[in-house]
Amino acid sequence: MKILSLLSSLLPLAAAKYPTKPAQPSHNHTVWLCGDSTMAPGGGHNGTEGFGKYLQYSFDSSLIRVNNSAYAGRSARTFTREGRFQAVADKIVPGDWVVIEFGHNDDDGQGTVPANDTKSRVDCPGMGNETCIGSYNNQTEIVQTYVTYLRNASSIFLSLGARVIISPPTPTNPYLTANGSFAWAPTKYSYYSWYIVSSLGGPNAGIYYVDHSSYCAQALELLGADVADAGFPMDNTHTSPYLADVVAKAFVLGVKCGTSPLQDYVVNATSRIQGPELGSCLSIDDTLPI
Ligand SMILES: *[C@@H]1O[C@H](CO)[C@@H](O)[C@H](O)[C@H]1NC(C)=O
Ligand SMILES: *[C@@H]1O[C@H](CO)[C@@H](O)[C@H](O)[C@H]1NC(C)=O
Ligand SMILES: *[C@@H]1O[C@H](CO)[C@@H](O)[C@H](O)[C@H]1NC(C)=O
Ligand SMILES: *[C@@H]1O[C@H](CO)[C@@H](O)[C@H](O)[C@H]1NC(C)=O
Ligand SMILES: *[C@@H]1O[C@H](CO)[C@@H](O)[C@H](O)[C@H]1NC(C)=O
Ligand SMILES: *[C@@H]1O[C@H](CO)[C@@H](O)[C@H](O)[C@H]1NC(C)=O
Ligand SMILES: *[C@@H]1O[C@H](CO)[C@@H](O)[C@H](O)[C@H]1NC(C)=O
Ligand SMILES: *[C@@H]1O[C@H](CO)[C@@H](O)[C@H](O)[C@H]1NC(C)=O
Ligand SMILES: CC(=O)N[C@H]1CO[C@H](CO)[C@@H](O)[C@@H]1O
Secondary structure, eight states: OHHHHHHHHHHHHHHHHSOSSOSSOSSOEEEEEEEOTTTSTTTTSTTOBOTHHHHGGGBOTTTEEEEEOOOTTOOHHHHHHTTHHHHHHHHOOTTOEEEEEOOTTTOOSSOOOGGGOTTSOOOBSSSSSOOEEEEETTEEEEEOBHHHHHHHHHHHHHHTTOEEEEOOOOOOOTTOSTTOOOOOOOOHHHHHHHHHHHHTTGGGGTEEEOOHHHHHHHHHHHHOHHHHHHHOSSSSSOBOHHHHHHHHHHHHHHHHHSOOGGGGGBOSOHHHHOBTTTBOOOOOOTTSOO
C-alpha cells in the first residue's frame, strides 16, 4: 500500500515532465538528428545521401520538424569536441526529441587507439569512464569512451526536457562476403547504445533504444544483393538516395515497433510500413529498455 501510494504520487510528476501525447500541441516540436555521414545532409558526398533527409516524410509535418545536424566524418568524440551537441542543446525546447547515432568513425576497425589516430577522432576503448591520451591540433586531448560521450550528451538533453533516442549505426554492405551471400552481426555499438539507454534509466527517464542496425540489416537481407550493391555506389558505407530512404523507413519501423511516444507523430500505420521491403517488428529481448 505504501509502495502503491508512493508510485501514484510519483507518476503524475513523470507524466508532467514527459507528456505521452500532445492532445492540443501549442507549438511544434523538433526532432534533432546527431550523427555522421550516414545520416547527414549530402551523406558522404559524391551523390550519396544520409538517411536523415528522408525521416521528415514519415512525421506529421504540422507537429514535427526534423533538424538534421548530423555531419560527415564525425564520431561521438569529435561531435562533442566541436560543440555540435552543445549547439543542439542551445536550441532545445522541452518536448523536443534528439536522435543520436554514431559508430562509423568511432573506431577504424584496425585497433587504432587515440594515441595512434592521425584523424583525432577514435574514442577511448571501453564502456565505462576509461580515458586515453590522444592529440588534436598538436595538443594533448583526454579522450573518453563512446559511452561517456553519448551519456553526457543525453543527460544534457534530458535535463532540458527533451527525450532521447540512441540508435546503433547503419550496417555496411552485408553482401561483401567471399561468396556474395548476406552476412551481418550486430557490432559492439548495438550493445553500447542499449547500455547507455539502460544506465540512464530507459523509458521512465525519457530515453529509448531503437535498434536501427537490426532493422536496416533486415531490410538489406530482404532487398537482396543486387539492390544492396547498387545502394552502396561509392564504398561499403555510404548510401544512394534510394537506400537512404529505405534506411530512414527502417528507423521509423523501429520507432513504431518500440515504445517511445515519438511513434505518435508517425503518419504511417505500422501495418503499412511492414512488408516485403522492410520486414516486420523484430522481437527484442524484453529485458532491454526499448
Ligand atoms: C568523390 O568524388 C571526387 C570528385 O569526383 C573524387 O575526387 C573522390 O575520390 C570521390 N571520393 C570517393 C570516396 O569516391
Ligand atoms: C538545424 O538547426 C541549426 C540551428 O538552428 C541550423 O543552423 C541548421 O541550419 C539547421 N539544419 C537543418 C538541416 O535544418
Ligand atoms: C559534455 O557535453 C558538453 C556539451 O556538449 C561538453 O562541453 C563536455 O565537454 C562534455 N563532457 C564530456 C566528458 O563528454
Ligand atoms: C599504437 O601506438 C603504440 C605506441 O606507439 C603502439 O605500441 C601500438 O602498437 C599502436 N597500435 C596500433 C594499433 O597501431
Ligand atoms: C570509474 O568507474 C568505476 C566503476 O564504476 C568507479 O569505481 C570509479 O570511481 C569511476 N572513476 C571516476 C573517476 O569517476
Ligand atoms: C603539428 O606539429 C607538426 C610538427 O611540428 C607540424 O608539422 C604540423 O603542422 C602541426 N600541425 C598542426 C595542426 O598544428
Ligand atoms: C558465405 O560466406 C560466409 C562468410 O563469409 C559464411 O558465413 C556463409 O556460410 C557462406 N555461405 C555459403 C552459402 O557458402
Ligand atoms: C509514410 O508515408 C509517407 C507518405 O506517403 C511516405 O513518404 C513515407 O516514406 C512513409 N514512411 C514509411 C516508414 O513507410
Ligand atoms: C501547432 C503548431 O504550431 N503547428 C504549426 C507547426 O508548423 C507548421 C508549418 O510551419 C504549421 O503549419 C503548423 O500550424
